[in-house]
Amino acid sequence: MADLSGKVAMITGAGSGIGQGTAVRLARDGADICIAEIDLDAAEETASMVQEFGRSAHIVQCNVASKDQVQDAAHTCVSKLGGLDIAVANAGIGRGGSVLNLELKDWQDQVDINLTGVFLTVQAAAQRMVAAGNGGRIVCISSLAALNTSEWMWGYSATKAGVAMMVRGWASELGRHGININAIGPGVIDTPLAHGLAGDEGGPIRTALEAATPLGRTGVPSDIAGLISFLVGPDADFMTGSYLVMDGGIRDARGGGLLEDPETPLGQERARHMQASEERNARLQPLIDQR
Numbered sequence: 001m002a003d004l005s006g007k008v009a010m011i012t013g014a015g016s017g018i019g020q021g022t023a024v025r026l027a028r029d030g031a032d033i034c035i036a037e038i039d040l041d042a043a044e045e046t047a048s049m050v051q052e053f054g055r056s057a058h059i060v061q062c063n064v065a066s067k068d069q070v071q072d073a074a075h076t077c078v079s080k081l082g083g084l085d086i087a088v089a090n091a092g093i094g095r096g097g098s099v100l101n102l103e104l105k106d107w108q109d110q111v112d113i114n115l116t117g118v119f120l121t122v123q124a125a126a127q128r129m130v131a132a133g134n135g136g137r138i139v140c141i142s143s144l145a146a147l148n149t150s151e152w153m154w155g156y157s158a159t160k161a162g163v164a165m166m167v168r169g170w171a172s173e174l175g176r177h178g179i180n181i182n183a184i185g186p187g188v189i190d191t192p193l194a195h196g197l198a199g200d201e202g203g204p205i206r207t208a209l210e211a212a213t214p215l216g217r218t219g220v221p222s223d224i225a226g227l228i229s230f231l232v233g234p235d236a237d238f239m240t241g242s243y244l245v246m247d248g249g250i251r252d253a254r255g256g257g258l259l260e261d262p263e264t265p266l267g268q269e270r271a272r273h274m275q276a277s278e279e280r281n282a283r284l285q286p287l288i289d290q291r
């Protein structure tokens, strides 16, 4: 466990899933947390969890696709919590679809949030780290989908491959300022975003996925949070520009493909789960559109 006492971490999309798990883990490690999140109700839940560890939590409503809002989040992090030592560019969305009819708006939202949002977050955080002159740690959440893709996931994959490549490009300049930056490629992690892929515990999708995963289970946010804790702590001092996969081994097992065929019972089960995801997307979309 890294000792992050005295450090301040800004985490985008910290209201749910991997971002929330990371906020809790870094708070447990001793850091104060700036929650840069589009969904204020979700952010409040995370803030209470952080405070249970005796750490400070500050919420900034922020759409990572907006330069002004991301700059404001980084500024507020420094002014309210006293610094910005760690940044986790985590906020992301998934908009799958056929190349023949994916809507331009869905493509654009995904690029704006997953790719431009990571750039804006890293830029705002790194500017403050360079100005403070104490170095820093940045982790960007890419995906296993940067390596593997499908006829449904290609757009998401393109943004996540872009994140892994941006991190490699940024590492040399930021390294000269003592800032380490790395990317993580999670496999299927049980969060609201991945519900269509992960299914319900004990249900047919989850059972098939577990059977196809060498380590026999889907991931949970604390798995990825643990890797982030390592990357922002002293044991990763000599690590930068890397892309680290954490996926239970499924990258070579091709289990995800089982779930793609809409003709199979599993494919139909998955379609039902995707419907639930679309309902969640519909709730967040008006917030995404305010930028």
Ligand SMILES: NC(=O)c1ccc[n+]([C@@H]2O[C@H](COP(=O)([O-])OP(=O)(O)OC[C@H]3O[C@@H](n4cnc5c(N)ncnc54)[C@H](O)[C@@H]3O)[C@@H](O)[C@H]2O)c1
Pocket: 012, 013, 014, 015, 016, 017, 018, 019, 036, 037, 038, 039, 042, 062, 063, 064, 065, 090, 091, 092, 093, 113, 117, 141, 142, 143, 144, 145, 185, 186, 187, 188, 189, 190, 191, 192, 193, 194, 284, 288
């Ligand atoms: N869950 C997985 O299986 C998985 C796998 C690989 C990569 N990822 C990546 O991990 C990251 C976190 O995903 P998750 O699974 O925890 O998803 P999630 O949907 O549970 O959480 C994402 C959070 O980001 C917030 N958000 C969405 N758009 C935003 C915006 N424009 N600005 C600020 N906040 C915004 C949401 O409100 C939500 O709280 C994403 O980048 C995702 O692509 C997830």
